Amino acid sequence: MGSYQNILVEKEDNGICTVTINRPKVLNALNPETMRELDDAADKIAADLSIRVVIITGSGNKAFVAGADIASMSTMGLWEGREWGVLGGGVSQKIEELPQIVIAAVNGYALGGGTVLATSCNIRLAADNAVFGLPEVKLGIMAGFACTQTLPRLIGVPNAIELMTTGKHINAQEAYRIGLVNKVVPANELLAAAREMAKQIAANGPLAVRLTKRAIYEGLSMDLAAGRIYERELHGLCFTTEDQKEGMRAFLEKRKPNFKDR
Ligand code: CO8
Numbered sequence: 001m002g003s004y005q006n007i008l009v010e011k012e013d014n015g016i017c018t019v020t021i022n023r024p025k026v027l028n029a030l031n032p033e034t035m036r037e038l039d040d041a042a043d044k045i046a047a048d049l050s051i052r053v054v055i056i057t058g059s060g061n062k063a064f065v066a067g068a069d070i071a072s073m074s075t076m077g078l079w080e081g082r083e084w085g086v087l088g089g090g091v092s093q094k095i096e097e098l099p100q101i102v103i104a105a106v107n108g109y110a111l112g113g114g115t116v117l118a119t120s121c122n123i124r125l126a127a128d129n130a131v132f133g134l135p136e137v138k139l140g141i142m143a144g145f146a147c148t149q150t151l152p153r154l155i156g157v158p159n160a161i162e163l164m165t166t167g168k169h170i171n172a173q174e175a176y177r178i179g180l181v182n183k184v185v186p187a188n189e190l191l192a193a194a195r196e197m198a199k200q201i202a203a204n205g206p207l208a209v210r211l212t213k214r215a216i217y218e219g220l221s222m223d224l225a226a227g228r229i230y231e232r233e234l235h236g237l238c239f240t241t242e243d244q245k246e247g248m249r250a251f252l253e254k255r256k257p258n259f260k261d262r
Contacts, residue, residue, distance in 0.1 A: 002044055006034040009041050015052035015202035017045060020059050027066035028058040030113045035087050042094045049099065049261065052206055053198035056121055057105040067112030088145035092120035099210050101201050105194040106130045116147040119154060125194050126172040127187035132180060135167040155179050205243040206261040
């Protein structure tokens with residue numbers, strides 16, 4: 001699935017695709033080339049509905065992503081910094097809005113852009129050695145890639161503003177406590193846990209899973225009354241699908257459903 005220098009994209013025939021940020025010498029820091037590759041991979045994944053779940057992780061056992069690449073940012077001026085934010089914000093949004101469910105398997109440092117990349121995934125599993133933080137202010141910039149907007153929605157304003165203005169690191173347990181991660185698992189079980197969850201999701205009605213994700217994310221930008229109406233229509237749509245007939249028939253016939261994504 002595409003040939004890249006900074007990321008690995010591995011598609012399996014069980015509906016799972018794993019994307020690994022692969023710059024271990026710099027703890028998988030994100031430079032513009034890496035972001036452009038992620039952008040391209042996201043487009044290809046979005047177009048391939050045989051992929052049901054995406055797992056994003058980092059190469060090696062020390063880091064998920066230790067942030068944006070500080071060397072490449074150090075010489076940016078106003079315009080380059082702005083364009084960098086546009087690129088990163090665009091990729092974050094694209095990942096969040098993929099038709100597939102995206103699981104971050106956070107295997108170590110997830111700092112700055114690493115916390116942001118994990119935040120743009122729909123589910124986060126953390127290894128017990130994971131470290132999160134938004135140390136941008138220590139470098140004289142504010143957190144970006146839209147995380148001043150997305151993170152408060154996820155963990156609340158007080159937690160988000162504390163992380164973004166102190167720049168402090170937090171461990172996996174603290175990340176779990178504030179609702180930043182769904183689950184903490186021993187580091188050597190992280191990928192297996194992510195794959196297990198991915199398999200559970202991939203076994204379900206694909207249209208129902210995709211519509212659920214749309215209802216939740218698009219509902220976040222609506223008021224509650226509009227969100228209720230939107231959900232009602234998507235819910236009704238499910239009853240026009242073959243998969244709804246198959247899922248319910250399979251239950252009544254006491255067998256596993258054979259979903260066709262239609
Ligand atoms: N960028 C570039 N290189 C990095 C980065 C990084 N973010 N992180 C680590 N590296 C490199 C180190 O320079 C080092 O390279 P070398 O071996 O050549 O010296 C190598 O990776 C290993 O790192 P360390 O020796 O530092 O490893 P330690 O175990 O001592 O420390 C840490 C690990 C704590 C993760 C430490 O490396 C660190 O603090 N890294 C930087 C973390 C950081 O500040 N990240 C945030 C960057 S800002 C950001 O992400 C902005 C995103 C939003 C931008 C929006 C713009 C509009």
